[in-house]
Amino acid sequence: MYNFTEQQIEAIGGLHESDRRYPEDQLNALVPLAGASCRRFSEALKQGRGIKQWWKAAQEASSKLREANSETALGFLVRKGVQVEANDWYRTSPAVWRDYCRVAGSNTLAEWYAPLYPTTIADEVNRGTRFPEARIIGEDSVLRNRKFGLTISVERELFDDDQTGQIRQRAEVLGQSMGVTESIWAAFRFLGSARTYANITVPASAYATTDINGTAVSTPFSTTIYGSSSGNRPSTFSTLNVGRLKRAYTTSLNAVDPLSNKIVVNPDCLLVSSQDALNGKMLIEPGAYPGVPGQSDTTAAANPVIAGDTSAAGADSGVLAGHPGGAFANNPFRGMGIKLCVERYLPDWAWAFGESGKGLVFQERDPLEVVQEAPNSGNWFDFDSIRWRSRRRFIVDWVGGGSRFWYLGNDGTVTGIL
Secondary structure, rough: OOOOOHHHHHHOOOOHHHHOOHHHHHHHHHHHHHHHHOOOHHHHHHHHHOOHHHHHHHHHHHOOOOOHHHHHHHHHHOOOOOOOOOOOOOOOOOOOHHHOEEEOOOOOEEEEEEOOOOOOOOOOOOOOOOOOOOOOOOEEEEOEEEEEEEEEEHHHHHHHHHHHHHHHHHHHHHHHHHHHHHHHHHHHHOHHHHHHHHEEEEOOOOOOEEOOOEEOOOOOOOOOOOOOEEEOOOOOOOOOOOOHHHHHHHHHHHHHHHOEEOOOOOOOEEEHHHHHHHHHHHHHHOOEOOOOOOOOOOOOOOOOOOOOOOHHHHHHOOOOOOOOOOOOEOOOOOOOEEEEEEOOOOOOEEEEEEEEEEEEEEEEEEEEHHHHEOOHHHHHHHOOOEEEEEEEEEEEEEEEOOOHHEEEEEOOOOOOOO
């Protein structure tokens, strides 16, 4: 790679605005390309001359870059007699996020949310005394929509000669790709921290709330959101088992707002990664109580304490959840209407328990659209290339205070054994 001198950068910066298609951080990548198209390239750069000629050559050369010949790369599609039974193997993309997110429509650039907490509880009023005055508090949240999309391109020859019909169905695959993107954003935003999957980077959640002491909380899940030793996550994450599920259920029923008033949480959704797909099903469906003697968080305790207690008596040695039951006892979770949501894009062993449709909002601005480039224009006209493009606008994030309806048992940092 060549490196530009200040003189050369200044010369490039002096070009007419219509000639500046590329930012300066991409110039080095274009230098070798331009060198193959412009004579006396090295001499011109060394002397600080000929920059405009080089720049024009770089633009023209880069415009001719094309992907590998798709007809050659996918030659198996043009053979006669190709079986098509496997064409639809990779098309299914379930939108599990609809089972645990609140789906909301949007018709503007961004939407504002202002949920209000319950007021102070009514009290007895003695004769001749003032009625107690309630406080009304809420939290302000704004969700700004983002745009997502993808373009695919195939040569006209491959489209015409395809014997399997798969190229004609590429628009459907674009839709499936968008479904994967939606699931990744929903799963990662649920956890709140910035995460990356393949080529997708999901920024950290913009969530903000306050605990009962008025202290700011900037993450959806905190060990102190309900007090100094109680929160909607344990002090130490753990893999899913029956004792920890019981702790999550009990903690959810005791969730409080910033005024220390209990809020009504009806937990009905167990959200798990693919690693706990069967384990989660076993925990909530009718049958014998799935207690494992000696397993952490399942043994009896002399002094059971509230969730989140990090004292010696409440360490994660099995005391926090108390004694949930013995082998072959009835399963107390049966008949409670708890549904299992298996989200493939959650990190392995991550799990949470809460009320579906509350807290996390999937905001839809524009529905999925898949369009084909107009024939006899653009790349179709210039290169005989057919292109499809997908587009969608949405955003996923927590609304202020909404994480109180959920309990995060593990964000995937603690792993288990299958």
